[in-house]
Structure formats: C-alpha cells, structure tokens
Amino acid sequence: MATYISFQPSDNFSTTLYTGTGASNAVTGVGFSADFTWIKDRDATGYHNLFDTARGATKRVFSNVANAENTEAESLKSWESDGFTVGTHADCNLSGSDIVSWNWKGGTTVVPSGGTITPTACSFNATTGFGIYAYTGNDTSGATIAHGLGVAPQMIITKNLDSGESWVTYHIATNGGTDPEDYFKILDTNVAKSDSAVYWNDTKPDATYFTLGDSPRVNDTVDFIAYVFAPVKGFSHMSNYRGNANAVGNFAYCGFRPAFVMIKSDESNNWVMWDDKRGYNGALKISYPNDTAAEATSDLDLLSNGFKIRNTTSDQNASGQVFTYLAMAEFPLVSSNDIPTVAR
16 A cells, blocks of 8 residues: 655654864754754764764763763764854764764654643644653652644654663564563663653553653653654554564565664664665665664665665564664655655
C-alpha cells in the first residue's frame, strides 16, 4: 500500500556535514532551524554533543557518557534559519575535521496540559511525531507527562541533567515487542536490555501520556530532558529485525528510503547509526552513540523501502539477536507528489 505524507521529510530531519574551522563557524544547508542537533567529529575521537532548544544553546549532554549537562559557550552557540553556529570548541568545530550533525525540527513550544509532571519547556510537532520535553521530576512512581503528539510514542530517550546518571531508552520493539514497557536500554553503554519497573512503571506510552517510574535516571526531584518519537508513515519508523550472522543479512522494512538509522541489539553490543550523507551502499559510514570513536565503514544498503545489513558484525547482525531501530525518511515510498522513490 502506498504511503503518503503532506510534508517533505527533509524539512523536518536533516543530516548536515561540515568541516571544522577552529573559529566561529556558521553551518548552513540544514534546510530549517533545528530544535534538536546532535554533533560528532567524524575523523577524531571525541564526545557526541547533543543540544536542544528546550534547554537552550551552549547546553550540551553527551550520548557516550553519563555526565551531567555541561554549559560550553564555544559549542553550539545558536540556531539559525538554515543551520546553526558553532564556536571554537574541538568537539563541535576542530579545525580541519570532517563533522556530522543530525538535526530534527520540533514545533510548538506551548506546553501540553495534563499529566502529573508539567514540562518546564518543550518543542513538539504532532504532524511529524517528534517532541522534546524538559521537565523536573517528582520522584513518584506512575508520574505522567502529556506529550501532545496524538499517538503513542514508540521510542523515548531520557537523561538526568543534574548528575551522572546513565541515559535510559524505551523502544516499542525491545524484547521482540513483547511487554517492551518492562524493559530499558542504556544509551551510553553497550549493555543488554534489562527488566525493571522503575523506569517506565510497566506502562506503555499512550496517545496522551508517557509514564515514568521513580528512578533517578528518569524521575527524581531534578531536571531531565526527554526526546520522544512517535511513528509517522512515510517519515519515521520504529521496529526490529533479527540478526542471522550472514553476509546477506535480513531486510528491515520502513516504508521509505531511510535518511538515518539508529540500531541497538537487545544483547551486549554497541549502538550504531548511519545516514544517507556519508558513504554509499556497500560502504556507508557508521558512528557509535555510546562510544567516542571516529566513524568507521560498514557494508549496509539503504533501499527504496528500508535497509539491509550486508555484514556479519555482531553489533549489526549477531545471530538470533533482536535489533531495535529508529529510522527517519529521506523519501517516502510514495509522497504527496505521487512520485515513487527509488533505491540509492
């Protein structure tokens, strides 16, 4: 069945590459003013730097470590209409380095009503299924946050901003999709999924709220950030595939040609992400959200309706393991212009 959306994916998600200058650097070509920007040096060992408009420019967290939020005046200094400006800090602008940024557009900053925790700031878009929520926890099991997306989120990434607590993620397809609300994964390590009620209170997100337990990783009386993804046909897809340890790996259907994919095994393997701007089918560049390493090359294909693993690497294709993924579209299978997409 053809998938239609009424907007261009590239107006809401963009991978943008740039070269570091070591001086104030206005990066253009994003295509919009982003609300969530994730930056990684491609060539050098260095931290992943994550920024969002709910917290404000210069305030960064790091996907590869559990560190508290850090304010760095020479990191991402501001967002512009077609990109952002970075300062002199090496993580974001090392002179001569090739650097990748992944950018998401939010939407309304009016905080949704309802829930037992009211976000202190937000930016969300029900049309694209993406939201950013800064909140102060209440240390109460079963706390709820209204997300305003209108459909149940299928991936949530949270971070305690005030202390060195690990990132926690929810994914609809963890544990093969059986009781995913009972499980969590840690973004800043390669550890396997674990079972605990203290994170999601054994409650799936619904069309109105996502629910928290009382762990200091998601809900203490301190400040947090949550990045929330709900599925939109033709733009975003969250599911899983099973590894086979074969050079001809399994195909993962998305309903669009992916611009970005992030995966994680349910077992002890690295997080991995790749995009349509670095490399080409058979030799795409990959980065590791839980690690400081420079990018590597892997045998992967981005196809007109999904992606295919073509290697035996354990963090992408371990035999029998479930791999959950978040995929963002380059082109839907069929868009509102009624023109079908093609493989790269």
